[in-house]
Amino acid sequence: MHTLKKRTTVLLMGIGLGLTMACKDGENTVKENSEEISTQATVSQEIEAAIDLPGHMVEGEKVYTQHCLLCHQSNGAGVPGLNPPLKGTEYVVGDKDRLLEIVLYGSNVGLLVNGSVYSNAMPAFKMLGDEDIANVTSYIRNSFGNAADPITADEVVAIRSKIKE
Numbered sequence: 691m692h693t694l695k696k697r698t699t700v701l702l703m704g705i706g707l708g709l710t711m712a713c714k715d716g717e718n719t720v721k722e723n724s725e726e727i728s729t730q731a732t733v734s735q736e737i738e739a740a741i742d743l744p745g746h747m748v749e750g751e752k753v754y755t756q757h758c759l760l761c762h763q764s765n766g767a768g769v770p771g772l773n774p775p776l777k778g779t780e781y782v783v784g785d786k787d788r789l790l791e792i793v794l795y796g797s798n799v800g801l802l803v804n805g806s807v808y809s810n811a812m813p814a815f816k817m818l819g820d821e822d823i824a825n826v827t828s829y830i831r832n833s834f835g836n837a838a839d840p841i842t843a844d845e846v847v848a849i850r851s852k853i854k855e
């Protein structure tokens with residue numbers, strides 16, 4: 691018991707000494723560090739502005755709730771035999787063009803999703819705006835345990851003109 695106390699005191703003194711020494715050549719290091727941190731912050735703000743995943747997620751969830759939830763469910767699990775899941779499927783996290791085509795123009799071909807075929811038809815959503823489509827597809831690519839890069843409105847425009855609505 692006694693020895694333990696002594697050891698702890700010695701250890702604490704050691705830490706105290708280390709800290710004092712670290713502070714001595716302190717000012718410069720602190721300055722450099724804070725400069726580095728602020729540069730990092732600017733870079734990540736720029737990346738965020740370009741991708742804006744949080745914005746996609748908030749807006750995308752609204753579109754999902756209004757237009758997709760009924761069939762694909764709030765947890766993206768779908769309904770067995772009727773509507774496929776959006777959780778971990780290659781259509782959701784894979785090729786962006788294929789995903790956009792399904793969401794914009796619907797699908798009734800009996801897609802094989804994770805080993806099963808579903809009997810309902812997926813309606814077309816081309817009447818939704820480019821931002822809404824970008825937001826909802828980005829939302830499903832980053833919900834239900836999915837993690838894939840988001841989709842921009844420009845990518846939606848590109849698919850629309852490729853298909854020539």
Ligand code: HEC
Nearest residue numbers: 757758761773774775779781797798799800801810811812
């Ligand atoms: C009326 C029910 C219904 C609604 C509403 C609906 N879907 Fe679907 N969805 C389906 C069905 C059924 C399929 C399978 C179609 C097929 O077999 O060709 C499907 C397939 C999909 C697929 C590809 C397969 C997969 O599971 O990965 C994606 C992605 C998808 N839907 C996303 C959406 C999104 C996003 C919305 C909302 C904008 C939406 N769906 C609204 C029924 C629906």
